[in-house]
Amino acid sequence: MREVLGSYQYKNWGQLMRKFFNAATALQVTVLGVLFVLICIPVLLIIFAALSDVLPRPGNISLTNLTFETIGGILSGATLGAAQNSLIIAFGSALFAMFTGGALAFIFARTDIKWKPFVYLAGLAPMFIPAFVAALAWSILGNPRSGLLNVLARDLGLPEVLNVYSFAGLIFVLGVYYAPYVFLFTSSALLLMNPELEEAGRVHGAKQGTVIRRVTMGLMTPPLLGSGFLVFILSLENFPVAQFLANPSGINTLPTYIYRFMNSSPQRGNEAAAVALLLIGVVLLLTYIQQRILRRRNYTIVGGKGARASLVRLGRARTPLFAGVIAFFVVSIVLPMSALILTATSPSAFIPSVTGLLSQADFNISALWAPFERPQVTQAATNSVIVSVGVGVLATALCFISAYLVLRMRQPGSPLIEYMAMTPLAIPAIVLGMGLLWTWLIMPLPVYGTLAIMVIAFIAVQMPQGYRGMSSSLLQQNTELEESAMMHGATRVKSVRKITIPLMKEGIASVFILMLMLSMRELTVPLFLYTTDTRILSIVIFDEYENGAIRSASALSVIYVGIIAALALLARRFGFSNLR
């Protein structure tokens, strides 16, 4: 009797296991397939296009017409010049961001400056203004002829000095609006630092200033360098800022170069792909160098008994430094936002005199909403919402399944999921956009020209951020909670649904909001993918500006920044700081 029962149970259990393993394997294969189509095919098509003289179209892809001519062709003075410009701009903005972000972080975390919450806000706030909106605002403020600051200078009888259409302008805008990455990394490291490390310097004979220079600064190097590299790469691959600020003065960068190849007629996609390959190469090389440098410096400075570090007394430097913080806030937030609002609400786009304009006070606040009277704009706003929510839902689900497969199932091949999910980090957005376009022209699914292609593309681009957020949230969950549910008779699916997902509520919600916000911000990737019916807000702003409709672009930008700031604050409430 017992034997019969035993074997019966065994058989049932075995069947269950077999079925379960099949299901898990099937799921893993599906996810690998999805990621391959989403991410790998676009990259492969870029490589193909760069090594070929035909564009990847159905029936065109064969290995017979491989050639190095395209690559050889673009390795000319013009491309190398653009590459050099890109590197100069990226290097400059990384240094600038490290300096401003690092200084703000130190002031915030380690000194007795007054109004600390404001200092924190000043360090963080530039993140709420997407770089292309900032570039737009700064071109209103500082273009060499009619920039508001130049007009104001003329009003006051001063010489016109500002020209943001220059290397300095690019470095300034990218540096300021990427500085929050440095600020966040560095200030949290400073706050977590074991204060005994500094005290040890004091008791071993060093003055406060010497301790800061020799101990604190040394400890700050890894987060500072790490975030500096991030800013370097973000600046290197940034397209819209370069388009707005570098193009008018004829400065080429690698991303603008790619964009121009793609937009020339006839389209010169092969050359674009070759330049893209060069850009990917530079990014990969930099990532490698960064890891080489940071690996040896990967030390923990956290620890101690939770004692609070003593703050540096600023004394007489307190007021000037605080004034500096206010100045940074004014330059990064107040000036550009005022410029956008002024431009949107003033009677005419051409402003001959700032003092005159302010004294007339003839503003029309309702002009901020004027663009929404046009059906194309409301359509774009609706599209933005649909796309963002769609990406939010689908990307969150895909990231959860991927992270779960990698961290909990650990089947052979799981690590591949992680590699694929993180690949887009090394692929500049403009390059990925191009690859995605070719991919979905080839695919036998009729998604080109619909919102679906936007959703697909955004999922691909944002996969690294989503995956990283989800896996760190899953890593914080104790595996044993889920296992004990299974020991007590639940199937794996059921225990994930009843135990793991409810426990990860917050983490899942934060990934969702992060995906929403990143989709709202994205401009570069959809540039290649949109059609008249599928424009989204960021594209409309870009188009309006490129077509000279400055007032409407400004009005939309103000609303757009409002939405993004709200989403960013929401995301931070859920503990997200690595917004891209």
Place this chain on the structure above:
Amino acid sequence: MRVSLQDLQIHYGKFHAVKDLDLEVPDGTSLVLLGPSGCGKTTTMRSVAGLEAPTGGRITVGERDVFNFAERTNVPPNKRNVSMVFQSYAIWPHKTVYENVAFPLQMKKLSRSDVARKVGEVLELTGMSQYEKRGASELSGGQMQRVALSRSLAMDPAVMLLDEPLSNLDALLRVRLRTELRRIQQEQGLTTIYVTHDQSEALALADNIAMMRAGGVVQYGTPKDLYQNPVDVEAASFMGYQNIFSRDDSSACVISARGLNGRSDSGDHVCFRASHVKLEATNDDSADSGSVTSLSYQGDNFLATVEMANGLIVQCEIPQAALTLQRGDKVRVSVDEGSIRQLPVQKLGSTDA
């Protein structure tokens, strides 16, 4: 150099963390601060280093006042020539072992060759010479400990402060390093203040021990004084007295009655060590006998728990060689008169240092 703390007060807001503290550390000796968690050991030590500002009193190092509340003297930490080994070691992870140890010498603006010579000497002394080039984050706990010690030694401090420096290490290494610490302290004639929770560490390292409680000193003396004559029950239990009975409770207990005959102390508790208890097998049911309820092996000896006829539980240490007992055996329990201490629960006020 000699260190003295006079009438030291430290407040955190309303909380009085250190009260009326007087302590004296003669030149070249080692003082151990011993006491329960939160009693103010770290706070006292940090105020000697200058990392904490007292709210009253005076601290003298050598002949110099480094802190004097009345005269508003407060010498900054880098000018005190007092070094400290932190509990977290506080080894700078971005510097190599050599650079860590060289730091205080560079601060003294020594020439490059003098720095190198001195660092070499110190690392030799602590046995870390072969790790000179290592990054500080590539060291084990015990090695970091030695680097922290080397760094403090390198500056030739007037006083060296050590805050539970061995507490993050495993038991074996702890014993080895504490012997080494004592050797270095005595060889170099260092004046040290050392904080620990651990009774055996305190005994091994101290010339004098100050037992602290609630921000004050309750007993000060040589390790032998504290070991043999704790001032009160709490001090006794800290010093490893395993048997502590209230006198009321044990009034019927013949062991103590016998032991205490003729002694006139006025304490209300009876304390003695397990190692001072004698057991003999017996058959009668007299009041000074009981039965063995457990036996546990301790290496050199056994720890026996005996339940007396009146329910009292007594811990006894028996040499392994002498062990013929079994669980359940009846034994007669006795303690030498001289080994018994009769103590109050808590001595009020603090003894003078």
